[in-house]
Amino acid sequence: MNYETYRLIHFIGIFTLMFAFGSLFTGEKSTKAAAVGHGIGLLLILLGGFGMQAKMKDVYQIAYGSSFPTWMMIKLFIWVIFGASMVLAKRRVIKGIAAWILIIALGTASAYLGFHKPAMNNKPAAAKSE
Secondary structure, three states: OOHHHHHHHHHHHHHHHHHHHHHHHHOOOOOHHHHHHHHHHHHHHHHHHHHHHHHHHHHHHHHHOOOOOHHHHHHHHHHHHHHHHHHHHHOOOOOHHHHHHHHHHHHHHHHHHHHHOOOOOOOOHHHHHO
């Protein structure tokens, strides 16, 4: 598959996950459909993200000196937090406005990292050899 197909899969996963969060954090009780949407969304995000990384690893190696740069590790950590938030929603540990702020902040941070791809102390391969 090409890069754009993986990107589409990634975005479909993001939309699915956000719809599932809307159901999880606003309903009186969590539903099975919301849990399924949460899992499918996370799976699609991971599939699309790693597919894009596989297509771009040579470019990342040149630009960052690593095929798995720091910004990508932070996005993976955010993905883990999104996965763990299902437990927080089911046990009602976090709810209401706090849940919305957390999800929006994590989504914004992830979007920023994906859009800007900051170097974050990663050195290009040419700079490392000097």
